[in-house]
Amino acid sequence: MNTDDKLKPLREQIDAIDAQILDLLNRRARVAQEVGHIKAETNAPVFRPEREAQVLRKVAERNPGPLDGGDVQTIFREIMSSCRALERRVAVAYLGPTGTFTEQAVYQQFGHAIEGISCASIDEIFRSVEAGTADFGVVPIENSSEGAINRTLDLLLQTTLSISGELSIPVHHSLMTKSGTMDGVTRICAHSQALAQCQVWLNQNYPNIERQAVASNGEAARIASEDPTAAAIAGEIAGQRYNLGIVKAHVQDDPHNRTRFAVVGRLQPAPSGKDQTSLVLAVPNKAGAVYNLLAPLSKHGVSMTRFESRPARIGTWEYYFYVDVEGHAQDEKVAAALAELKQNAAFFKLLGSYPFSL
Ligand SMILES: O=C(O)C(=O)C[C@]1(C(=O)O)C=C[C@@H](O)C=C1
Numbered sequence: 001m002n003t004d005d006k007l008k009p010l011r012e013q014i015d016a017i018d019a020q021i022l023d024l025l026n027r028r029a030r031v032a033q034e035v036g037h038i039k040a041e042t043n044a045p046v047f048r049p050e051r052e053a054q055v056l057r058k059v060a061e062r063n064p065g066p067l068d069g070g071d072v073q074t075i076f077r078e079i080m081s082s083c084r085a086l087e088r089r090v091a092v093a094y095l096g097p098t099g100t101f102t103e104q105a106v107y108q109q110f111g112h113a114i115e116g117i118s119c120a121s122i123d124e125i126f127r128s129v130e131a132g133t134a135d136f137g138v139v140p141i142e143n144s145s146e147g148a149i150n151r152t153l154d155l156l157l158q159t160t161l162s163i164s165g166e167l168s169i170p171v172h173h174s175l176m177t178k179s180g181t182m183d184g185v186t187r188i189c190a191h192s193q194a195l196a197q198c199q200v201w202l203n204q205n206y207p208n209i210e211r212q213a214v215a216s217n218g219e220a221a222r223i224a225s226e227d228p229t230a231a232a233i234a235g236e237i238a239g240q241r242y243n244l245g246i247v248k249a250h251v252q253d254d255p256h257n258r259t260r261f262a263v264v265g266r267l268q269p270a271p272s273g274k275d276q277t278s279l280v281l282a283v284p285n286k287a288g289a290v291y292n293l294l295a296p297l298s299k300h301g302v303s304m305t306r307f308e309s310r311p312a313r314i315g316t317w318e319y320y321f322y323v324d325v326e327g328h329a330q331d332e333k334v335a336a337a338l339a340e341l342k343q344n345a346a347f348f349k350l351l352g353s354y355p356f357s358l
Contacts, residue, residue, distance in 0.1 A: 032083035032086055035087065039087060045267050048269070049272075050354075053272045078111045090110065092115070092116055094116060094138045095118075095140070099221055099235065101259060104169055119137075125138070137161075138264075140260070141260050142260040142308075144254065144256065145252070156280070165262070166276070167357045169258065171235070171258060171259045173194055173234065174247075174251060176236075178244060182247055184228055187230050189231070190213070197252045197253060197254070197257055221239055276355075277328060279350050280320050280321065281323060281347060282347035283345060296337045299340070302325050302333055304325050309322075326356075329350060
């Protein structure tokens with residue numbers, strides 16, 4: 001028997017299974033449509049991150065293999081994304097142009113059945129959600145090599161929006177040009193964060209080529225696609241979008257470089273069973289103030305997962321503290337700790353409670 005003869009019965013099995021999967025997918029989609037009708041009657045939100053997190057956790061727990069648990073979650077995320085789009089296609093604002101890591105983060109959180117709205121800056125993302133042009137925005141909040149994205153932290157302080165989710169993705173940068181070589185290149189363009197994440201490598205390899213900070217890595221890729229004297233540092237997806245050749249892949253100084261993103265919107269997700277709460281606090285500038293401020297967390301057995309300070313920029317040495325804690329603001333012990341924190345703080349803002357990222 002030749003190879004094709006051996007494959008034929010197996011491919012017939014796959015065809016039969018695919019027909020069953022297709023039938024089941026459409027049965028699921030019809031149920032989601034019914035859910036959509038009920039939500040439309042009551043004006044309830046279409047995107048329910050706590051429910052999606054529960055579905056994804058359940059499939060990973062139940063998955064008997066041989067498919068990888070993470071791969072199964074990716075498949076189900078897309079199934080839910082398509083089902084959700086039958087109810088209504090949510091509009092998500094992100095830092096454009098296409099091909100940025102923020103766009104990748106959007107798909108990781110919402111799947112591909114969305115309307116992506118490309119914005120020129122982090123400010124514009126917040127504005128478009130606040131104005132209702134987009135339902136949600138995805139903004140970078142922290143990079144593992146470079147630390148906090150300060151503009152996002154500042155905007156979170158002012159916005160009327162809440163954080164309704166978070167996720168982190170690996171960030172691998174490549175040096176790319178139109179020709180795939182560095183011949184004739186006089187400048188290397190990238191977002192300032194990406195230039196900083198690759199500075200050791202750039203100092204070693206191209207110390208004499210000018211570096212130019214641009215609005216985003218996607219924008220850098222677009223520039224390089226039009227100008228043969230410009231190279232871009234960006235993700236490979238951006239390079240593919242703009243037809244660039246790779247001069248060198250993985251040029252970031254830290255091979256484990258990751259960026260964390262926050263999803264912002266008007267939605268306040270219900271508890272999912274495994275959640276996180278983000279808040280901003282400030283205290284009067286006196287000895288022991290920060291220590292006393294945080295005491296209610298340990299008193300009520302609430303774990304702090306992140307603590308970041310940012311100058312208040314009012315000319316004095318005062319700081320805002322960005323704090324993440326485990327649990328949902330509606331959980332009894334978190335609620336008790338937050339009530340006490342609020343009493344002790346000179347400033348208190350609850351940014352949101354949302355499912356712990358998968
Ligand atoms: O359970 C819901 O509320 C649904 O709308 C269904 C569904 C799904 O496909 O499972 C789709 C969208 C929501 O974000 C959550 C889940």
